[in-house]
Amino acid sequence: MKKPLASALLALLLTGAAAAPAVASAPADAATRAGASAAAPAARDTAAAAVAVNFAGTVALSNCSGSLVRMPSSLPGDPALVLSNGHCLETGFPAAGEVVKDRASNRSFTLLTASGARAGTVRASKIAYATMTDTDISVYQLTRTYAQIQSQYGISPLTLNDAHPVQGTAIKVVSGYWKRIYSCNVDGFVYRMKEGEWTWKDSVRYTSSCNTIGGTSGSPVVDTTTGKVVAVNNTGNEDGQSCTVNNPCEIDQNGNVTVRQGINYAQQTYTIVACVGPGNVFDLNRPGCVLPKP
Secondary structure, three states: OOOOOOHHHHHOOOOOOOOOOOOOOOOOOOOOOOOOOEOOHHHHHHHOOOOOOOOOOEEEOOOOEEEEEEOOOOOOOOEEEEEEOHHHOOOOOOOOOOEEEEEEOOOEEEEEOOOOOEEEEEEEEEEEEEEOOEOOEEEEEEEEEHHHHHHHHOOOOEEEOOOOOOEOOEEEEEEOOOOEEEEEEEEEEEEEEEEOOEEEEEEEEEOOOOOOOOOOOOOEEEEOOOOOEEEEEEEEOOOOOOOEOOEOEEEOOOOOEEOOOOOEEEEEOHHHHOOEEHHHEEOOOOOOOOOOOO
16 A cells, blocks of 8 residues: 555554555555456547646645545535545554444545645545445545535536446546656556455556555546546555565456566545435445445
């Protein structure tokens, strides 16, 4: 996981600013499910003009990156949401099998403009959902609505795509913590990815040019054709070790293990959409919702 860059990480044996579940440098970001259709990268890259991807709507946490996001059905009057990694929680890494839902939080986030300048501060009312089981996500509900944020700061949320990403897709990983944007493609999908005690399903593997570092954990992964968020950045293999913290391994359907030193990963986010109902309320019993339950 890309370690977070804060004292909270020290307590969790996280140090530095490199990769591992993408917080600023240690176990803290990770995976999702496998499969999906493939598409020729060249054909996709030329099929449509790329949209401008910048820092507008991204946020900086104390130890990670994140983004102001909406579901495709979210309304302006709904309480706004911030997406990051489960390993970026202010309370520390959730244990394997642990799910956090509707837990009070007053965490603050620095909201950024298109250029990466500080637009202002927004604050959470609760952790709406977080886990490091099957995936590595945290979603905070804010004290303000999308309309209020738009009115005060002129910032609109990024939209989560509701479909599985496609191999070869051109993407950008946008880090609000470092104010840095990485460009690459979806190299493929990992059936199971294991890092320490955590296992993630159907993780996104990047091509090598997305050489993300600690502090990039929680960054939105944006499809450059649609401008929608398709994943959340979370980890990478730093030292070539197998299945250890900061050194995730890939496991295929037959149990074969592959280690790719220097390669980084993200967790798909389309699975979040099915679990969020009217008013941006997480309902894990909604049809199609496969996120782990408490």
